[in-house]
Amino acid sequence: MCRLVRALPILLLLVGCGVGKPVMAPNRADVKELLTTVKTPLQFSAAIAPVSLPKQASVSHRFAALPPIPAERLQTLLVDVSNEMRLFKKAFAVKDGSKPPLEAASNAKADLLLVPKFSDAEVYYAGTTKWFVPNIFIWFFVDAASWFVADEKYGIYLKGDVSIYSVHTGKHLFTLPIECRVEAALDDFQRGWKFWGIFFVPKRLNASNWAKVTRTLLPHLEEEIKAQFIKRVLSSFFSFTKTPQFASLYKPTKETTPSTPAKPTEKPRPLTMLTKTLPPAEEGKKYSVRLQANGGTPPYKWAVKGLPKGLTVESSGLIQGVPADGSGGKRYSVIVELTDSRDGKVSAKLTLMVKARQAAPPVAKSSPVVYAVVVGVEDYKGGNVGRAAFALRDARAVANAIRSLNCHKNSSVILIEGAKATLSVLKKTFAAVKACDIFVFFFAGDGATSFAEGAPHCLLLYDTTFPDMKNALSLNNLLKLCRKVKAKQRLLLIDAGFNMSGEGRTPAVTEVKPKIHPLPRLKDKDVVLIVACDGTQTAYSSGLSRVRHGFFTYFLLKALAGKADKNNDGKLTEDEIFKFIESRVKEESSNMQTPVKLGEGKATLLLKSSK
Structure with missing residues (x-):
C-alpha cells in the first residue's frame, strides 16, 4: 500500500512528460491547403548554396547560447523539401568548394540559385512550468525519481532569409524571409543530465546541456523551417514569377552569334514544298493549317491565291480564319507560292474542299411552366x-x-x-x-x-x-x-x-x-x-x-x-x-x-x- 502511495505522485506528474515528436510540415493545415491549391511546380531547376550561420548567439535571453546546428543538415533539408514537395522542377545542393556558387550552379545547368543566410540564432532557457513546485515535493519527500517530469521550458530561435538569383543573368530576383521559434517543456534527459540540477539550473548549464537541448528541439525547428519555406515559395515567389519585373530580371540577354558562312563548295538542298494536300474546311467553323517546306535557305515566305472568303494566309505559311457563309459545298483551286531568302521559288496547285454548314438540330420548344x-x-x-x-x-x-x-x-x-x-x-x-x-x-x-x-x-x-x-x-x-x-x-x-x-x-x-x-x-x-x-x-x-x-x-x-x-x-x-x-x-x-x-x-x- 505504501509503495502505491509513493508511486501515485509519479503517475500524476508523468502527465507532464517532455516534448514528443514534431508535427510534419506537409500535414499542417495551412501548408496542406497551399499544396492542394498550387499543384504545378515552378518550372525552374534550383541549386541551393551552402547555408551560412552566425558565429555568435544573438542573445535576447539571460541564459542562452549559440545552437550547434550543422549547416550541411539545413542545406540538405532545403533540397529534400524542394524535391519531396515538388516546389521546383529539380533541386540539388551546391558543394562548398573553390568555385563561387553562381558559377557552380551555372555549370550544373540550374536556372535559379538559392542562397540561405541566417543572421540570428539562439538556444535559451525560458523558465519553469507548472510542474516545477510539485517536482520539488517529489524530489525531497517521496522515495521516487522525478527525472521524467518536464518542469523546465527551453526554446530555439533562428532568423534569416533565402536570396534567390537568376543563374542566367546573375541578378537578384527575390528574398524569402525565414524566422522560426520553437519553445517546449523538457525533462532532465531531454535537457541533458545535471547533478543537483534542481538547484543549479539554469545558472550552470554548460555547452553539453545546450547541445542536448538543441538536438531535442532541432526536429521541431526543422519542420517549422520547412513549413515557412514551402509557404514563401508557393505564395510570395510563385506570384512574383508572373510579373514583368521577374521576366526582365530572369530572362537571359540574347546575344547574336554571327552565323558561319557556308563554304563555297557547299550547296543548299533544293527548295521543296512538303505540303501536298490541304485538310477540308467547314463553312462557319474555325480553320487553321500551317504549310511545310524544307531545303533552300530559310526564312521562307509564303503566298496563296484563290482562298475562299474568310480565310487568309500569313507570310509564315499559316492559313487560318472562318469560311464565310455561302462558301460551303465547293472545291477551291488554290495556288501556293514559296520563296526562300535567296529568291528560290516553287509553286503548287492544291485543292481545298469547304463543306457546307451542317444544319443545327431543331431545338425543341419547352412548354410553358x-x-x-x-x-x-x-x-x-x-x-x-x-x-x-x-x-x-x-x-x-x-x-x-x-x-x-x-x-x-x-x-x-x-x-x-x-x-x-x-x-x-x-x-x-x-x-x-x-x-x-x-x-x-x-x-x-x-x-x-x-x-x-x-x-x-x-x-x-x-x-x-x-x-x-x-x-x-x-x-x-x-x-x-x-x-x-x-x-x-x-x-x-x-x-x-x-x-x-x-x-x-x-x-x-x-x-x-x-x-x-x-x-x-x-x-x-x-x-x-x-x-x-x-x-x-x-x-x-x-x-x-x-x-x-x-x-x-x-x-x-x-x-x-x-x-x-x-x-x-x-x-x-x-x-x-x-x-x-x-x-x-x-x-x-x-x-x-x-x-x-x-x-x-x-x-x-x-x-x-x-x-
Whole structure:
C-alpha cells in the first residue's frame, strides 16, 4: 500500500512528460491547403548554396547560447523539401568548394540559385512550468525519481532569409524571409543530465546541456523551417514569377552569334514544298493549317491565291480564319507560292474542299411552366360562417384539371384544403412560389364584404372570425401577394360570393349589413382576375348529380377540358375562359349570377401541342 502511495505522485506528474515528436510540415493545415491549391511546380531547376550561420548567439535571453546546428543538415533539408514537395522542377545542393556558387550552379545547368543566410540564432532557457513546485515535493519527500517530469521550458530561435538569383543573368530576383521559434517543456534527459540540477539550473548549464537541448528541439525547428519555406515559395515567389519585373530580371540577354558562312563548295538542298494536300474546311467553323517546306535557305515566305472568303494566309505559311457563309459545298483551286531568302521559288496547285454548314438540330420548344395554388374551404372553424357546399370537391377537381394539361409537363400544383387554408399558410405558400411562365390561383369557399372602412371584398379562410373578418384575405391583399410572384402571366379564379345574403357562398348577417357594392375595376396589365359573380351577388352551387359543383367551377372545368377553345388552336386564353363561363353561368342561374373579369393582363394555357 505504501509503495502505491509513493508511486501515485509519479503517475500524476508523468502527465507532464517532455516534448514528443514534431508535427510534419506537409500535414499542417495551412501548408496542406497551399499544396492542394498550387499543384504545378515552378518550372525552374534550383541549386541551393551552402547555408551560412552566425558565429555568435544573438542573445535576447539571460541564459542562452549559440545552437550547434550543422549547416550541411539545413542545406540538405532545403533540397529534400524542394524535391519531396515538388516546389521546383529539380533541386540539388551546391558543394562548398573553390568555385563561387553562381558559377557552380551555372555549370550544373540550374536556372535559379538559392542562397540561405541566417543572421540570428539562439538556444535559451525560458523558465519553469507548472510542474516545477510539485517536482520539488517529489524530489525531497517521496522515495521516487522525478527525472521524467518536464518542469523546465527551453526554446530555439533562428532568423534569416533565402536570396534567390537568376543563374542566367546573375541578378537578384527575390528574398524569402525565414524566422522560426520553437519553445517546449523538457525533462532532465531531454535537457541533458545535471547533478543537483534542481538547484543549479539554469545558472550552470554548460555547452553539453545546450547541445542536448538543441538536438531535442532541432526536429521541431526543422519542420517549422520547412513549413515557412514551402509557404514563401508557393505564395510570395510563385506570384512574383508572373510579373514583368521577374521576366526582365530572369530572362537571359540574347546575344547574336554571327552565323558561319557556308563554304563555297557547299550547296543548299533544293527548295521543296512538303505540303501536298490541304485538310477540308467547314463553312462557319474555325480553320487553321500551317504549310511545310524544307531545303533552300530559310526564312521562307509564303503566298496563296484563290482562298475562299474568310480565310487568309500569313507570310509564315499559316492559313487560318472562318469560311464565310455561302462558301460551303465547293472545291477551291488554290495556288501556293514559296520563296526562300535567296529568291528560290516553287509553286503548287492544291485543292481545298469547304463543306457546307451542317444544319443545327431543331431545338425543341419547352412548354410553358405553370405554377398553381388551389384553395378549398368548405367548413369553417367558427360556427357563424355558413358552409360552402362542394368547395373541397371544386378545389380537388380544378387541381387535377391543371395537372392534366398535356403541354405543361413541368407544372406544380399546390392544393390547400380545409383547416390548412389559413392566412399565414397562404402567405408562406406565395413566398415559396418559384419563377414560372403562368401562375394560377383558384379559390372555392365563402366570400364577404367587410365592415372595415372602404368595405373591401374578402375571401373567408378556415380561421376567419365573423363578422369582424379577422384573418380574412381581402382581394387587394390577394393582388399584392400575386404581384410578388415572378411570373410572366398571372390568372386568378375565384368561386365565392360577397353580398352577405346567406345564400350560396357567402354568410348571412342578421344585424346591419355593410355597404354592398360592385367589385372595383382594375387596370393592372400584369394580372387578370375572373370572379364567379359581382360584389352585389353571390355564387351558387348545385347538388344535381350532373353538377355537384359551384356553377362557376362546373363550367371552368369544362373550359379547361377544351370546350372553350373556339378556334381549336390548342390554346386557351383568358378571354375564351371568361366568355365561355359567363354565358353558361348566367343561363344556369337564370341571370342571378354574372361572372366578372377584372384587370387587363393576359394568360394563355396550352391544351395540346401547337402545330
